[in-house]
Amino acid sequence: MSNLVNSSIGKKLMMGLAGLFLCAFLLVHLGINLLILLNDGGEAYRMGVEFMTTNILIKIMEIFLFGGFLLHIVYAIYVQVQNWFARPIRYAKTNHSQTSFFSKYMIHTGVIIGIFLVLHFINFYFVKLGIVAVPEGAEGKHDFYNMVLNLFKNPVYSWIYVVFMIGLAFHLNHAFQSAFQTLGWNHKKYTPIINFVGTAYSIVVPAGFAIIPIYVLYIM
Amino acid sequence: MESKGLNLTLKIWRQENAKAKGKFVTYEVKNISPDCSFLEMLDQLNETLVEKFEMPVCFDHDCREGICGMCSLYINGRPHGNDSGVTTCQLHMRKFKDGDTIYIEPWRAKAFPVIRDLVVDRSAFDKIIQAGGYVSVNTGGVPDANAIAIRKENADLAMDAAQCIGCGACVAACKNASAMLFVSAKVSHLALLPQGKIEAKERVEAMVSRMDELGFGNCSNTGACEAECPKEIKITNIARLNREYICSKLG
Numbered sequence: 001m002s003n004l005v006n007s008s009i010g011k012k013l014m015m016g017l018a019g020l021f022l023c024a025f026l027l028v029h030l031g032i033n034l035l036i037l038l039n040d041g042g043e044a045y046r047m048g049v050e051f052m053t054t055n056i057l058i059k060i061m062e063i064f065l066f067g068g069f070l071l072h073i074v075y076a077i078y079v080q081v082q083n084w085f086a087r088p089i090r091y092a093k094t095n096h097s098q099t100s101f102f103s104k105y106m107i108h109t110g111v112i113i114g115i116f117l118v119l120h121f122i123n124f125y126f127v128k129l130g131i132v133a134v135p136e137g138a139e140g141k142h143d144f145y146n147m148v149l150n151l152f153k154n155p156v157y158s159w160i161y162v163v164f165m166i167g168l169a170f171h172l173n174h175a176f177q178s179a180f181q182t183l184g185w186n187h188k189k190y191t192p193i194i195n196f197v198g199t200a201y202s203i204v205v206p207a208g209f210a211i212i213p214i215y216v217l218y219i220m
Numbered sequence: 221m222e223s224k225g226l227n228l229t230l231k232i233w234r235q236e237n238a239k240a241k242g243k244f245v246t247y248e249v250k251n252i253s254p255d256c257s258f259l260e261m262l263d264q265l266n267e268t269l270v271e272k273f274e275m276p277v278c279f280d281h282d283c284r285e286g287i288c289g290m291c292s293l294y295i296n297g298r299p300h301g302n303d304s305g306v307t308t309c310q311l312h313m314r315k316f317k318d319g320d321t322i323y324i325e326p327w328r329a330k331a332f333p334v335i336r337d338l339v340v341d342r343s344a345f346d347k348i349i350q351a352g353g354y355v356s357v358n359t360g361g362v363p364d365a366n367a368i369a370i371r372k373e374n375a376d377l378a379m380d381a382a383q384c385i386g387c388g389a390c391v392a393a394c395k396n397a398s399a400m401l402f403v404s405a406k407v408s409h410l411a412l413l414p415q416g417k418i419e420a421k422e423r424v425e426a427m428v429s430r431m432d433e434l435g436f437g438n439c440s441n442t443g444a445c446e447a448e449c450p451k452e453i454k455i456t457n458i459a460r461l462n463r464e465y466i467c468s469k470l471g
């Protein structure tokens with residue numbers, strides 16, 4: 001008999017839990033990013049970054065965060081490959097069934113987010129670690145404020161960033177409610193609420209991230 | 221009333237046996253009554269094939285009234301064709317237009333290998349049922365129907381789940397060829413009733429583990445199964461299955 005973590009339901013459970021954890025992290029990340037909009041010369045944002053990079057609790061959470069990403073990605077690939085193998089001969093006529101649209105492209109939107117993550121690491125995290133040289137215009141490897149402004153002043157970078165956020169929105173749109181369905185939380189009263197929150201989350205969070213480059217580029 | 225007959229082009233998957241390489245063969249059928257069923261249309265095709273000493277197209281069927289779950293067919297990209305809440309034997313030809321081209325394919329899943337033409341081996345479903353889709357009762361007198369009180373709501377949900385006829389449309393429709401809707405219906409209709417509660421833990425674990433072994437895909441909550449199920453089984457059953465399984469493994 002299979003155990004919880006390698007059964008079909010268990011794998012999805014791991015993915016879902018890790019995914020929900022990542023959703024919570026996104027909110028924190030967004031909260032800090034939005035400080036840039038205060039237009040106080042980056043004072044509040046710097047304080048946020050300072051807290052996030054030095055606080056010991058955050059340091060510990062960071063390990064969980066990487067664990068969450070790893071778990072989510074590894075299980076996603078595992079599940080997807082199994083799913084492809086489950087239908088070795090495909091249909092000649094494509095499927096016309098009514099389905100939740102974004103659920104069909106989770107692996108694709110997931111890859112988009114993965115690419116963004118690599119870019120994001122090169123631009124910020126690796127700079128902080130000292131693996132990537134501090135870019136011009138920044139005063140040291142913790143000066144995320146100037147790094148952000150430098151990047152977002154470039155329209156090409158900014159618009160690519162916005163496109164990535166749209167990919168994230170598509171992913172989240174299915175992800176949130178799907179995680180609850182996987183957890184077995186389906187209820188007459190609460191499921192419509194979860195669906196509403198999920199849809200709102202998938203629009204508001206990526207939009208919140210996308211506002212910042214637009215602001216830096218055209219308003220600041 | 222005289223209704224106009226349909227002339228159709230059929231692209232049918234033909235495959236000699238499980239090992240053979242199959243291909244689509246094109247057939248023309250003429251003057252099909254819009255009132256006949258999809259299977260009756262295939263019967264008419266087969267009659268013309270037999271008259272020409274050709275092998276008729278093999279397809280599964282039995283009751284022809286939507287209760288046995290034997291008929292299948294992936295018709296123009298949809299299991300049981302372009303109608304909802306019906307099996308292929310209940311699908312009317314009036315759902316098609318004169319001159320239509322219809323692709324007819326077998327269920328495609330690793331766990332449902334093609335035996336011949338449009339016939340697939342669905343015994344994987346039987347194996348899942350054998351793993352735990354039953355209640356163990358000692359023989360004896362028939363108990364009174366009202367001896368065990370059951371909440372009306374649960375009785376209704378159990379009956380809805382028990383409508384599953386095991387046709388496999390859920391697997392055929394799912395982009396992952398997952399059997400979760402079938403297994404969830406079978407687990408649900410027992411788990412909701414007191415008689416099924418006794419073995420609930422063992423049942424859900426055994427059935428899920430058998431399902432995994434048989435090579436079905438993993439559920440991605442896409443909902444194609446629910447859209448195509450001829451008995452309109454809801455994916456709330458899948459949530460219940462997840463719940464039963466997770467609780468059973470953790471408890």
Ligand code: FES
Binds near residue numbers: 289290291307310
């Ligand atoms: S032949 Fe029995 S359900 Fe279609």
